[in-house]
Amino acid sequence: MIPISKPYFDDEDLEIIQQPLKKGWVVQGEYVKKFEEMFSDWTGAKHSIAVSSCTTALHISLAALGIKPGDEVILPSFTWISTANSIEYTGAKPVFIDIDTRTFNIDLQKIEEKITGKTKAIIPVHLFGLCADMDVIMKLAYKHNLKVIEDAACGFDSYYNGKHSGRFGDTGCFSFHPRKSITTGEGGMIITDDDETAKICRSLRDHGAVKSDFQRHQDKYSFLLSEYPYLGYNYRMTDIQGALGTTQMKKAKNILEDRRRIAKIYDEELKEITGIELPLKDKDYIHGYQSYVLLFRPEIKKFKAIENQSEIRNKMLAEMEEKGVITRQGTHCAALQKFYTEKYGYTAKDFPNGNIAEKLSITLPLFPYMKDEEISKVIKTFKETCKKYLS
Numbered sequence: 001m002i003p004i005s006k007p008y009f010d011d012e013d014l015e016i017i018q019q020p021l022k023k024g025w026v027v028q029g030e031y032v033k034k035f036e037e038m039f040s041d042w043t044g045a046k047h048s049i050a051v052s053s054c055t056t057a058l059h060i061s062l063a064a065l066g067i068k069p070g071d072e073v074i075l076p077s078f079t080w081i082s083t084a085n086s087i088e089y090t091g092a093k094p095v096f097i098d099i100d101t102r103t104f105n106i107d108l109q110k111i112e113e114k115i116t117g118k119t120k121a122i123i124p125v126h127l128f129g130l131c132a133d134m135d136v137i138m139k140l141a142y143k144h145n146l147k148v149i150e151d152a153a154c155g156f157d158s159y160y161n162g163k164h165s166g167r168f169g170d171t172g173c174f175s176f177h178p179r180k181s182i183t184t185g186e187g188g189m190i191i192t193d194d195d196e197t198a199k200i201c202r203s204l205r206d207h208g209a210v211k212s213d214f215q216r217h218q219d220k221y222s223f224l225l226s227e228y229p230y231l232g233y234n235y236r237m238t239d240i241q242g243a244l245g246t247t248q249m250k251k252a253k254n255i256l257e258d259r260r261r262i263a264k265i266y267d268e269e270l271k272e273i274t275g276i277e278l279p280l281k282d283k284d285y286i287h288g289y290q291s292y293v294l295l296f297r298p299e300i301k302k303f304k305a306i307e308n309q310s311e312i313r314n315k316m317l318a319e320m321e322e323k324g325v326i327t328r329q330g331t332h333c334a335a336l337q338k339f340y341t342e343k344y345g346y347t348a349k350d351f352p353n354g355n356i357a358e359k360l361s362i363t364l365p366l367f368p369y370m371k372d373e374e375i376s377k378v379i380k381t382f383k384e385t386c387k388k389y390l391s
């Protein structure tokens with residue numbers, strides 16, 4: 001069986017996760033700090049703040065930027081559900097905008113019509129490792145005085161006009177879940193260039209403390225607790241995760257190069273197949289290929305036809321699984337998950353492209369150091385299946 005994804009760990013990873021245990025300091029400490037420094041070096045951000053996940057990174061960012069009940073926050077319809085959930089946690093209303101199926105990112109043409117007096121922020125998502133068009137988004141944000149929180153969960157080592165994802169908005173939020181390009185098991189990171197935002201984010205991840213436990217323990221008289229001026233959360237990263245983060249960063253260059261190498265082989269080998277659309281390539285973007293996601297029958301736009309073609313896609317993916325190749329739909333249309341349809345009354349007709357992306361996307365296996373036989377098997381199996389169902 002070829003899995004959809006596989007985290008890459010080596011002896012260096014296995015060794016370093018023992019260090020916090022041996023030292024006896026396992027919560028946020030020196031390794032988390034080191035990981036943050038390495039992340040800032042990589043992205044060029046002034047501040048990196050490690051947290052327990054990208055979901056908590058988004059929540060802290062929204063809270064730090066003052067998003068509150070009654071506010072509205074714009075996001076794309078087709079994204080992992082936690083982008084939307086993080087907005088709900090603050091009491092604000094998520095306002096979904098449909099996507100462009102060519103990029104799987106927010107449809108830039110449809111943003112402005114949804115901006116109201118209550119709109120306070122926008123969360124562009126860099127889905128699957130392709131950046132959203134941040135020029136357009138930052139101009140809109142400036143014009144309407146909106147905060148920008150980038151959901152860069154999939155955006156590690158993804159660039160737009162030469163700048164790393166997460167560096168455009170007020171904050172950028174990353175994920176180190178095992179499905180992402182580098183992993184700490186669970187884990188997340190907030191980046192920002194703003195000192196004040198960084199200070200509040202650091203405090204909010206740590207119960208609202210102004211001084212971390214680690215800092216306090218370094219001091220001579222450590223018996224007095226910190227002060228807690230904010231309503232904070234316990235969203236800290238453990239030092240075991242932080243340690244793993246440092247060794248993952250050391251090999252990030254090789255991991256990312258290998259992801260791009262495999263994506264290029266898929267691009268070459270699959271380009272002749274009619275009836276599918278491969279991930280967008282554009283000179284202004286460097287794709288990080290957190291996932292290699294293509295669109296099946298991209299020309300289909302009629303609602304009923306989508307349903308029919310979706311059944312065919314599902315048959316194809318089932319057949320590939322039987323032949324030992326695991327695939328996935330790209331992600332889901334968060335706006336069409338039960339919590340959101342029940343609360344806001346949405347239907348698939350409100351998000352035609354999000355619906356198409358959910359029903360017709362296909363993710364192929366892609367992970368670092370896939371063997372040549374594995375890559376060939378994915379290509380061969382996919383081509384055979386397309387031949388059977390697409391002619």
Ligand SMILES: *Cc1c(COP(=O)(O)O)cnc(C)c1O
Binds near residue numbers: 174
């Ligand atoms: C993975 C993912 C998240 C959530 O990341 P966690 O670290 O699992 O919380 C959020 N948004 C997008 C687009 C993702 O792909």
